Amino acid sequence: MSTTPQHSVSVAGVVVREDGRILAIQRADNATWEPPGGVLELTETIEDGVRREVYEETGIKVGVERLTGVYKNLARGVVALVFRCHPESGHEQLSDETAAVEWLTPEEVTASMGQVYAVRIHDALRDDYAPLVRTHDGRVLLDQEQAS
Structure with missing residues (x-):
């Protein structure tokens, strides 16, 4: 007997300032x-979900530029x-979900984030516009051979 797959769909915004710093939350x-x-709501568009999640967690309103990757947590x-995004307005503020909101350099991203989150940011910083597809546990x- 086969079971029906159950998946959750989430969205994330890699928000890049003009100086190259990236918005991150703790x-x-x-x-x-x-x-x-965070999790995409049933009745919202994907881009609206990105804008809502970034704003709720950081206080920053963003413009959504492009899809940069699709990632599946197999576990x-x-x-x-x-999605790669750019800041449009607002200022950093905490929410119930965030202990800190910071603008990090790419090097700080690598040092402070786990691999499965850091790679999402580095993928979004690529000049190649083709979205990447990756799996993790x-x-x-x-898919280490694809990670660069």
Whole structure:
């Protein structure tokens, strides 16, 4: 007997300022650093979900530029759609979900984030406009040969 697949779809925004710094949050529940994002609501468009999640978690309103990657957490059945964005207005503020909001350099992203979140940001910074598709187990990429 086969079971019906159950997946959750999440969205995240890699928000890049003109000076190259990237918007990052430190989650309040587990203290990890990640790009802002969360679960896409049933009745919203994908781009609206990106804008809502970034604003709710950081206080920054963004323009969504392009899809930069699709990531599947095989352990949890979560598919994440990651978009490159630019800040439009607002200022950094905390929410119930965020312990800190910072603008990090690419080097700080690598040093402060786990691999599966840092790669999303570095993928979004690429000049190649083709979105990447990657899988991971929640901590480590499973397609290492594609990671660069």
